[in-house]
Amino acid sequence: MTLEEIKNLVQGEIICGEEYLNQQIDCVFASDLMSDVLTLKDVNNLLLLTGLSNLQSIRTCEMSDINYLLIVRGKEVTEEMKELAEDNDMVVIRTDYSMYKTSGILYSAGLPAVY
DSSP, X not given: XXXXXXXXXXXXXXXXXXXXXXXXXXXXXXXXXXXXXXXXXXXXXXXXXXXXXXXXXXXXXXXXXXXXXXXXTTOOOOHHHHHHHHHTTOEEEEOXXXXXXXHHHHHHTTOOBOO
16 A cells, blocks of 8 residues: 555645655554554564654654654644654654544555554
């Protein structure tokens, strides 16, 4: 599934990385605990769902080689977050949906979880 398809499914707003919307996503991980995200190993083309909208989420993605981030619950993305994400060639999408609803939509559309 492409990021464009994901954006449309969750009625998302592109914060940055619009030029990468044709990228394929292989799996999803949903967490507000960045320590859980840091335990993921060797997962390519992963989309991270989180309601944690601060620099820590961007830094965690950077450290974990995650390039695709979906912020849920309508959380705002600061300019500082956007700049850091752009510096790391990341895609950041925002949706007003809850993490539960977003996860359900993506699961129903056939996008598998990490585990």
